Amino acid sequence: MYSPLNLSSPVLELARYPLDKRETLLPFDAADELIMDWWLNNPESAQQLCFINDGFGALSCFFAQQSEAQLVHISDSFLAQQAAMNNMSHNQLDEQRISYKDCSDEWPEAPNRIIIKVPKSLALFEYQLARISELPEGTPVLIASRLKDLxxxxxxxxxxxxxxxxxxxxxxxxxxxxxxxxxxIQPRPEPTRWDLPAFELTLENQANVFSRKSLDIGTRFLLQHLPKTYKPKKVIDLGCGNGILALAMARRYPDNKYVLVDESHMAIESARQNQQSNLPELSDKFTFLCQHGLVGFWSESADLVLCNPPFHQQQAVTDEIAWQMFNQAKNALRTGGKLRVVANRHLGYHVKMKRIFGDVEILASNSKFVILESRKADKSKHVVEEDTGSEHESE
Ligand SMILES: C[S@@+](CC[C@H](N)C(=O)[O-])C[C@H]1O[C@@H](n2cnc3c(N)ncnc32)[C@H](O)[C@@H]1O
Known part of the structure; x- marks a missing residue:
């Protein structure tokens, strides 16, 4: 699970978060190594260094080892923050040296240097460059990227x-x-806004929010197949983005309780803002969590999980997060509770859901997407992983 970073001395052991059990993806890339190599040849004495988009904490750990500076890790991703924390701790580096900020926080006023990796979302990049432009003139900036991400x-x-x-x-x-x-100074880009007339919603999207310019076609298909709830229920919008699924459900079924979860701070901020501007009267019905899926969530507590799962993490295409989300959903659901998913047909998620829940129903399909639903039949807590087909008790 941990990969050695040989440029560092002593060698750092680094892992992704969540752990990639198939060990096919590394927690650092060649662009990280170019930054480290450059620093080893051009060391600077610095009091404060800022890292933006340090994917899994490789840069944070390397600089904690190689410089005396206070380190500031700036990212929109909870997973990236968690990875850096885990890797700092695993390598017994001084965790007091590093502070974590997301894009809505105040950033340091006068760092000695900014080190930024180009993120997948260019809208996020534009926003971050605007924030950097507010720093004192002359602040040095080191930018790094794989060519295919540039x-x-x-x-x-x-x-x-x-x-x-x-x-x-x-x-x-x-x-x-x-x-x-x-x-x-560059102006910070404004959040985008678009309407969803069928549900009388106007959705505001900060820079890093999925589908920020218009309605995603997969989401549109799931909106056409929202479940009907006749009694108040606890509904989880897992990977909520701007909150569209929960808000559309709440427009029709205001008596339910809604929990919205995303690992992007900007997504959670946008979802919260969208609830307040569209359904302010339902504030006590909504909870927002910025975290990795349903980790730590009460088991047997939810009636329905809605999910349009992510199929990449940062620049890498992976179904690991979807696997984890489906397993987490099963744990969070009460017996009889349901997970309803929209997915690209070719991803084969029905196979995953059948393996985890024992059964899956195809509720609808079109040329691109399927709507899948699994029902939790019992309280068993076996976790199913993809590569080995292994199943084990989670507790
Ligand atoms: C395909 S988008 C769906 C967004 C929204 N539900 C919609 O339909 O427009 C997937 C969402 O999952 C979020 N996500 C990715 N990994 C996650 C994780 N480990 N935990 C929680 N959310 C995650 C992404 O930030 C993204 O907002």
């Missing part, structure tokens, strides 16, 4: 933000670039 639009955003961007030669299909805060 589209021409990202390069344009960099030029717009800094004017002069000096690239180093690409190595190992990755590149680092140098820039300085120019003093020309």
């Amino acid at each position: 589209p021409a639009k990202a390069v344009k955003l960099l030029k717009d933000a800094f004017g002069n961007v000096v690239p180093e030669l690409a190595r190992r299909k990755s590149r680092i670039m140098h820039a300085q805060v120019s003093g020309d």
Whole structure:
């Protein structure tokens, strides 16, 4: 589960979060290693270094080991924060040296250097570059990316933000670039807004929110197949994004209780904002949690879980999170409770749900998507993992 990072001394052992049980994905990439290599050749004495989008804490751990600076980890992702915390602790690094901020927090006013990895979402990148442009003129910025994660639009955003961007030669299909805060403050992009007339909702989306410009077609299909609830129930919107599924349900069934969960701080902020602006009278019916799925959630406590599962984590395509979400949903549901999912047909999620729940029903399908539902038949808590087909008791 832990992979050695050989550039560091002593060698760091790093893991993704959640752990990738199939061990196919590393917790760092070549762009991280270029940053580390550059620092080993150009060490600076710094009081405070800021890392933006440090995926699994590789940079945080490396710099905790190689510099005396206070470290600030800035990310929109709860999973990224958790990974950094776990890796700092696993490597017995001083956890007091690092603080964690998300995009809505105040950022440090005058760090000695910003180190930023280009994120998957260019809207998030634009937002982060605008925040960086507010720092003191001349603050050095080190930008890193794998070439395949650096589209021409990202390069344009960099030029717009800094004017002069000096690239180093690409190595190992990755590149680092140098820039300085120019003093020309860029406006922070406004959240996007779009309407969902069928449910009388207007949805506001911060930069890193899924489907921020318009309704996702998978979500649209699930909205056409929302369950009917005749008695007040506890409904979980798992991976809620802007909260659209729970809010649409609440428009029709205001007596239910709704729990909205996402690992993106911006998603949870947007969902909370959307509940307040669309259904302010239901505030006591809504709970918002920024965390990894339903970890730590009361078992046997929910009646319905709605989910449009993620199929990537940061830049990597993976179904690991979906597996974990389905297992977590089974644990959180009461006997008789149901998990309803929308998924691309080709992902084969019906096989996963059948393995976990023992049964699955295809409620609807079109050329691209299926709506799947599994019912929790009993209280057994076996967890099913994909690769080995192994099943074990979770408690
Ligand atoms: C496909 S989007 C669906 C968003 C929304 N439900 C919709 O239909 O528009 C999946 C969501 O899952 C969230 N997500 C990804 N990994 C997660 C995790 N480990 N725990 C909670 N949410 C997660 C993503 O941030 C994203 O908002």
